[in-house]
Structures are given as C-alpha cells and as structure tokens.
Amino acid sequence: MASKLTGTVALVTGASSGIGAATARELAEHGASVALVARRKDRLEELAAEIEKAGGTALVVEADIADRNQAEGAVEQVVERFGRLDTLVNNAGLMLLGPVVGADAEEWDRMIAVNLQGLLYTTRAALPHLLRAAEQGPRQVADIVNISSQAGRMASKGYGVYNLTKFGVNGFTESLRQELAQRHVRVGVLEPGAVETELVGHNTPEVRNELVDPVIGRIEVLTAEDIADGVAYMVTRPRRTAIGELWIMPTDQG
Template sequence: MASKLTGTVALVTGASSGIGAATARRLAEQGASVGLVGRRKDRLEALSAEIEQAGGTALVVAADITDRIQAEGAVQQVIERFGRLDTLVNNAGLMLLGPVVGADPEEWDRMIAVNVQGLLYTTRAALPHLLQAAEQDPRQVADIVNIGSYAGRVASKGYGVYNVTKFGVHAFTESLRQEVTQRHVRVGVLEPGAVQSELGTHNRPEIRSELIDPYFQETEVLAAEDIADGVAYMVTRPRHAAVGELWIMPTEQA
C-alpha cells in the first residue's frame, strides 16, 4: 500500500538539525521526496544518506535563505530535480534572547533575517509551484507549514524581538491562508513549546543560564520528533480538511 505522501515532493528549510532534520525523515517515511535546505552541507549530506539508506529520496541543497537569490535558487533546484513541489516546511529559525535595554542590534538583524525574511523569500518562490501541484494528482492539495512558537502566542520578558518575529510569522500565516485556501493550498502554523534542540545554544552563556538552562533542567521538554509528527499530521489530512494552527507543548509547560 502506498504511503500517504507517495508521489509528492517536500522542501524543508533548516534541515541540518533538530526539528528540520526530524521532519525531513518523517516526510520521507511517508513517501515524499524531500529537498533538504540548510547552510551546513556536511550535515545535510549525512541526513540524505540516512534517508536514502532507509529507502527514501532526498536532495541536498546548501543555501542561506536570508539571501533572496539563494532562497529562490533552493526552490528551483528542487523543481529541477523532482519536477514539482507539494509541501513547504518553513522551519529555519534563530532564537537570540535577552533584554531590549543594551541589546546588540546585530542579533535582532540576524533573527529577523532568518525568522521573517528567509521565510518570506522561500514562500514567495515556492507558491507558484504549490498552486500548480494543488491542481494535480496524486493529492490535488498542497501545504505550507510554518514553524512558529509559543513565543508567537505569548510575549515574555527577555524574548522581545524573538516574540516580534514569531508573532509576525503567525500573522503572515493567517493572511496567506485566507489568500490561497480556496485554491487548495493549505497554510498552517505549528507552535512548539520547549523543544530539545540547538535553538537555545546560540545564546550568550549568561542568557542561557538565566532564561534557558533552568527551565530545561526542571521540565520534561519535547523532542524534535514530536514536532515532526505534528507536521506530518497536518500535511497528511484529506483534501477537504485543513489544520490552520497546531500547538504542541510539554505537558509540564505552564
């Protein structure tokens, strides 16, 4: 029996680790050919080999999606290899926390570039192909899943500019959903709570010790595979059903 995504193609940004890598594996298990997009080519190649050894199909695309030309080129490489695009998972993200007073504005620029501009560039490049796939067999529907955050629902001290980016992702998701949903391109946001990943490791040591480490030491947090399962659930719904928002939290997260 064919898997639910057999004959389709997915593109996952930030696929070199964490949620992105787990999502790519999960979609490949469901039968999709997967474009692995990220900056760390060695990790992408290792993931591709793993997927193909398990019987799946993957394409390594080393690209920095904060550069519009590279984002557009990443989508084009997937189209040239597989001939179509059915699913886009905008997962690439950066979380640099700390107070607004005395903040390093370069950290703000980096977060906005990855979390907002990279997502916009990739989505814009992918949309024509997703709209086309939604009119074709095997599923006659296409999907965009934007990886948001609990920080896009609730603002917290020390999370200010990260909150800005994730609230923006949620707003963009809903606006785009209204624009293309009647053309059977489903657009949804998946909002993880605390996940064990590299996301927090990019912060300065003093920020980690104040805002990140204590919580992770006291709470049974999510695994990347928990989020990958959520993405797979969203994109394998029947054509008539769309999941606009999915919130996955650690049971202990208040």
C-alpha cells in the same frame, strides 16, 4: 499500499539539525521525496544518506535562505530535480534572547533575516509550484507549514525581538491561509513549546541561565521527533481538512 505522500515532493528549510532534520526523515517515511535546505552541507549529506539508506529519496541543497537569491535558487533546484513541489516546511529559525536595553542590533538583524525574511523569500518562490501541485494529482492539495513557537502566542521578558518575529510568522500565516484557501494550498502554523534542539545554544551561558534553564531545567521537554510528528499530521490530512494552527507543548510546561 502507497504511503500518504507517495509521489509528492517536500522542501524543508533548516534541515541540517533538530526539528528540520526530524521532519525531513518523517516526511520521507510517509513517501515524499525530500529536499534538504540549509547552510551546513556536510550535515545535509549525512541526513540524505540516512534517508536514502532507509529507501527514501533526498536532495541536498546548500543555501542561506536569508539571501533572497539563494532562497529562490533553492526552490528552483528542487523543481528542476523533481518537477514539482507539494509541501513547504519553513523551519529555519534563530533564537537570540536578552534585554532590549543595550542589545546587539546585529543579533536583531540576524533573527529578522532568518525568521521573517527567509520565510518570506522561500514562500514567495515556492507558491507558483505549490499552486500548480494543488491543481494536479496525486492529492490535488499542497501545504505550507510554518514553524513558529509558543513565543508567537505569548510574550516574555527577554524574548522581545524573538517574540516579534514569531508573532509576525503567525500573522503572516493566517493572512496567507485566507488568501489561498479556495485554491487548496493549506497554510498552517505549528507552535512548539520547549524542545531539545540546538536553538538555545546560540545564546550565551548567562542568557541561558537566566531565561532558558529555569524553564527547561524542571520539565520533560519535547523532542524534535514530537514536532516532526505534528508536521506530518498536518500535511497528511484529507484534502477537505486543513490544520490552521497546531500548538504542541510539554505536558508539564506551564
């Protein structure tokens, strides 16, 4: 029996670790050919070898999606290799926390470039191909899943600009969902709570001690595989069913 995504192609950004890598593995297990997009080529090659050893198909695409030309080029490479694109998972993200007063504006620029501009560039480049896939077999539907955060639902002290980017992802997702609904490109947002990934490691020990550890130090956090399972759930629904928003939290996170 064919898997639910057999004959389709998925592009996952930020695929070199964490949620992105886990999502790529999960979609490959469901039968999709998977394009792995990130900056760390060595990690992508390791993941591609793992997927292919398990019987899947993977393409390594080294790119910094915060650069519009590279984001567009990544999509072009995928379509050139596979001839189509059915699923886009905008996962690449950066979380740099701390007070607004006295903040490093370059950190703001980096977050906005990856979390917002990178998502926009990749989505814009992918849309013509997703719309075409939605008109064709095997499923006659295409998907965009934007990985946001609990921080896109509620603001917290010290998370200000990260909150800004994730609230923006949520708003953009819903607007685009409405725009594309009648054309069978499903657009949804997935908002994880605390997840064990490299994301918090971008911060100084002082910031982690004040803003992160008090939360994750007292709960059983999610794994990247938990979020990948959520992505797979969203994109394997029947054509008539769209998941516009999926909020996944650790059971004991308040």
